[in-house]
Amino acid sequence: MRALTCTAFDQPETLTVLDTPTPAPAPGEVTIEVHAAGVNYPDALMVMGQYQVRPPLPFTPGAEAAGIITAVGEGVRGLSVGQRVAAFTGTGAFATHLNAPAAAVMPLPDGMDLGVAATLPLAYGTVMHALIDRGQVRAGETLLVLGAAGGVGLAAIMIGKALGARVIAAASTDEKLELARQHGADEVINYEQADLKDALKALTGKQGVDVILDPVGDRWAESAFRSVAWGGRYLVIGFAGGEIPRLPLNLPLLKGASVVGVFWGEFARRDPAGNARNLARLAGWVMDGTVRPLVSERYSLEDGPRAMRDLLERRVTGKVIITP
Numbered sequence: 001m002r003a004l005t006c007t008a009f010d011q012p013e014t015l016t017v018l019d020t021p022t023p024a025p026a027p028g029e030v031t032i033e034v035h036a037a038g039v040n041y042p043d044a045l046m047v048m049g050q051y052q053v054r055p056p057l058p059f060t061p062g063a064e065a066a067g068i069i070t071a072v073g074e075g076v077r078g079l080s081v082g083q084r085v086a087a088f089t090g091t092g093a094f095a096t097h098l099n100a101p102a103a104a105v106m107p108l109p110d111g112m113d114l115g116v117a118a119t120l121p122l123a124y125g126t127v128m129h130a131l132i133d134r135g136q137v138r139a140g141e142t143l144l145v146l147g148a149a150g151g152v153g154l155a156a157i158m159i160g161k162a163l164g165a166r167v168i169a170a171a172s173t174d175e176k177l178e179l180a181r182q183h184g185a186d187e188v189i190n191y192e193q194a195d196l197k198d199a200l201k202a203l204t205g206k207q208g209v210d211v212i213l214d215p216v217g218d219r220w221a222e223s224a225f226r227s228v229a230w231g232g233r234y235l236v237i238g239f240a241g242g243e244i245p246r247l248p249l250n251l252p253l254l255k256g257a258s259v260v261g262v263f264w265g266e267f268a269r270r271d272p273a274g275n276a277r278n279l280a281r282l283a284g285w286v287m288d289g290t291v292r293p294l295v296s297e298r299y300s301l302e303d304g305p306r307a308m309r310d311l312l313e314r315r316v317t318g319k320v321i322i323t324p
Contacts, residue, residue, distance in 0.1 A: 002324065003060040003095035004304045009049030012308035015061075017301055022097045025073035029099045032085060035067040036118035036321045037093035039299070040151070041240055044308040046091070055091050061308075062093025062322070065100075066108070066117035076102045084108045088121035088268065094304050096324040103272055106279055109287050116293045119319040120282060123151040124293065126237065126264040127159050128278040130213060133267070134260045135233045139164025141210035144200065146224060148185065149176030151319040152215040152237060157183050158291045159282075165211070168203055170196065170220070172314075179317055183292065191220060200227035208255075213237060221245035225257075232257045240314070294318030 001022040004015050025031045043061045045051040066086040069079060079085070085107055087093075087100040108117050131137045143160040147153045148169035160167045161184040169180035170189040177188040189199045200209060208229030214221060218241025225234050225247055232255060239245075252259055268275040285291040296318040299307040304322050311320065 001095055001097040002301060003092075004062070004301055004322075005058050005060055006047050007058045009047065009054070009057075012044055012047050012305040012312075015047065015305050023099060025071050025099050027074040028076060028103075029073040029101055030069045030076060030079050030085075030105060031071040032065060032067045032087060032098045032100055032105075033070050034065045034093060034096055034098050034324050035114040036298075036323050037062045037065040038119045038122060039304075039307045039311055039320045039322060040064070040122050041238060041311055042122075043094075044312050047308065053090065060092045060095050062095070063090050064088050064118060064121040065093035065098050066114040067098070070097070073102075078102075079105060079107070084112070084114065084117075086117045086121055088125070088265075090265065094301065094322055094324070096301070106276070106283075109283055112283070112287065115295050115298065115321055115323070116286065118321050119151065119293050119295060120279070120286070122264070123319060124155045124159070124282055124291070125268065125275065125279060126262060127152060127155040127213070128282055129264045129267050129275070130235045130237060130262040131156065131159055131163060131211070132278060133274070134262050135211045135213070135235050137163045137165050137211050140166070142166045142168065142204060142229075144168045144170065144209040144212045144224060144227070145180075145185075146170050146191075146212070146214045146220055147216040147240060148180040148188075149317045150215065150240065150314075151316070152213075154180070154183050154294055154318055155291075156213045157185050159285075160213075162285055162290050168200070168209065176317060179294075183294070196220060196223040197227050200224075204229070208232060211235065216241040217245050218243045219245070222247060222251075225251055228255050228257045230256050234259050236261050295321055298323050
């Protein structure tokens with residue numbers, strides 16, 4: 001097998017492709033021939049040693065993949081050689097083959113594109129958990145999505161609309177906002193050109209937004225939170241904007257609002273049945289066209305470092321994948 005390998009915590013450009021024997025699956029595992037692997041912000045952070053998880057060196061980055069099962073380990077039930085699947089493993093996906101615990105593997109509906117399937121577990125799984133389990137979005141509520149043209153942002157727009165919410169998308173360029181409109185956003189705000197708080201006040205008739213989904217953090221967080229409605233929920237997804245924001249704690253008190261952490265990976269580990277229900281519902285939406293994941297670019301294994309760099313520098317819209 002060929003694998004993009006990290007031998008020291010450093011910049012993505014230091015990764016190299018190495019040839020190694022393909023290991024047999026351990027008991028409870030399956031081997032997947034990887035057709036596509038989703039590229040995510042935590043992958044790059046992990047390579048640089050800046051993520052909350054630091055795998056032992058050397059390791060292969062890549063948290064999610066889709067492909068075909070080529071071998072089944074002892075004790076595995078319900079999965080078979082030749083089956084099309086997606087998997088979330090945390091690491092190991094940027095390779096031609098991946099061994100995954102059977103519990104982390106999701107059988108795919110017939111006809112689902114493997115490139116699309118590789119984008120589902122992390123970004124879309126995170127948004128399903130965020131909006132359904134943590135934010136408890138209800139039909140008729142208003143949802144604000146920051147970083148709306150990224151992988152998590154576009155997923156939030158489409159899933160928010162599927163749940164019956166009115167969606168306001170905020171992003172840094174008009175081109176990104178047009179993409180958000182194409183994926184269902186009802187209203188858009190360019191937060192590089194307009195005051196975010198004032199724009200939200202105008203769009204909501206001074207009532208505020210019920211739910212804020214924030215994968216950006218940084219300087220937008222406080223302005224967004226000051227626009228939350230009474231009883232609103234601010235969903236902390238990540239900090240792609242750079243700085244981890246500091247919110248004055250009087251704000252949730254005055255608004256009767258909640259700051260809610262969203263850690264999908266830990267949720268999936270602790271509640272695999274709940275995660276499976278969310279992903280099954282998501283798969284149905286993808287197959288009927290309610291949710292249309294955008295794969296904006298495909299990179300070779302050798303170009304994996306460039307994929308991560310493009311993600312870090314926010315040159316990416318939608319999701320990008322590596323095709324080993």
